Amino acid sequence: MQVYYPKLIAPVRRVGRREFDLSRHIVVMGIVNRTPNSGLDPNRSMEADAAIKTAERALRDGAEWLDVGGRAFRSDQPPLSGAEEIDRVAPVIKGIREKSDAVISVDTHLPEVAEAAYKAGADVINDTNGLRAPGMASLIAETGMSVVITHSIGGPGEVVARPHYENVVSEVADFLRQRADTAVGCGIRPEKIFIDPGHDLNKTTEHSNTITRRLGEIAAMGYPVLVACSNKHFIRESLGVAPGSEALKAGTIAANTACVYQGARVVRVHDVAGNVAAMRAAESVLGLG
Template sequence: MSGDMPSPEIIAPVRRLGRREFDFERQVAIMAIVNRTPNSFHDQGRTFELDQAVAAATKAVSEGADWVDIGGFAFSAAQAPISVAEEIDRVAPVIARVRAATDAVISVDTHRPEVAEAAVAAGADVINDTNGLREPGIAEVAAATGAAVVVTHSLGGPGRRVLRPSYADVVTEVADYLRERVAYALKAGIAPEKIIIDPGHDLNKNTFHSLELTRRLEEITAIGYPTLVALSNKDFIGETLDRPQGERKEGTIAANVVAVLKGARILRVHDVAATVASIRMIEAVLGWRGPLAPRHNLA
């Protein structure tokens, strides 16, 4: 790595995810969020309709997203349960249409093995599991299909209420959990080059926990797998800056910049164009890429 910034030692840093290749030693992937849910915390159902979800995904790719994350069930406990069939009906048609339109990486945000299997069959490349592969069968689906996985920390998992979450040391406990779940994934037959980790900012964590995770993120990235962070417009940013949901873009970009400098290599975001510009600038400053339009005649 150029410059004086430390870089984590990444297991298999050059990776093919679906149809795209990434070098996570000198590249940051931008993952766009597309929630086909009526209750997602940021878009509040704006992409619930099929055509709107597909349009949002293709627009994100046109703005520079490398990756689209498609979900049909929110993490929040403040929602009614839905059946496996309904979740599949929400995500599979979006994935199929986005797959036909782009070579970008597609992930499915789910913790259910049946949904993951249907999503991969529809064209998804990655299973993004905020339940940390704890649902019986989901790790086996990933191993059998060859899909990559994002292993995320949470205490309760999607749809489960955790009141007043507490940690003796949030960073140490999250790191220990991720190491244990990675070991589980490897034992289930998922290849090391298919594993990505996510500390789960704000997932059963309060603002102080999420700030501490960001401050000490190098302890998470040191685990060795490419680290994804999902900070975009989250409550810890809103509470830190006293900003409502629609006014957190600057705080999100600042937090993402810190995360990249501490080793994060995948950013899950709502505001794609602004994030792409900020991250391409970081990559240039660190010597990972050249300017897009340099002027050589400076005299």
């Protein structure tokens, strides 16, 4: 597997209050969940103050981007209204914004939550539904926010039994290309777009490992690739360890490093300190810094 250096659309870009040269720098995004059921996250909390403290710790550890979530992707969860999701994420976003100029994204697929998050201080919509909700793309275009377009078959909360792909990499790339084209058609500027292949989202371990090995084929689209591998099932199954295992930290760093080797430029993580050190080392090895 040869290292892949993607030719990026707008490698130097302003995201919120920060500017990144993604041809030379790997951005570490810290995860801040205000959810009771995010099984991957040892730091999850339903207390707003605790979530803000998680964000502050992530910033001290070197995160430049924080991703705030109020809804798990998993299908085995009770219904959650947009109003309830807003109540979870908006106070946390507001609290972080009062303390930091770091990039803040909100992990949501609902336009009403996206709008409330923007008003609270968020800079980016991280949409695991791939902009399929009516009105989401136009809202992002109107506000001038950046967006992470993520691949999934069913979207958050939807049951997808036995996901099947003829060619997982080409099908994920085709989806992301089509959704990015739709975003641009709705007025979102190309330099505002990031893409995420959606490791483990309606995918088996084999699918996620294949995406990791061949991520360069997705990075070749030119939009900066964000990867969200942290603590996920494909790492646990590959290592043969239980959720919450200390080995997941090392496995996550290994997966993220492999993705960066294949062109990823943003990594979404729970263990910020370990991944910051790993990404700075990766930049040096790859000659980016």
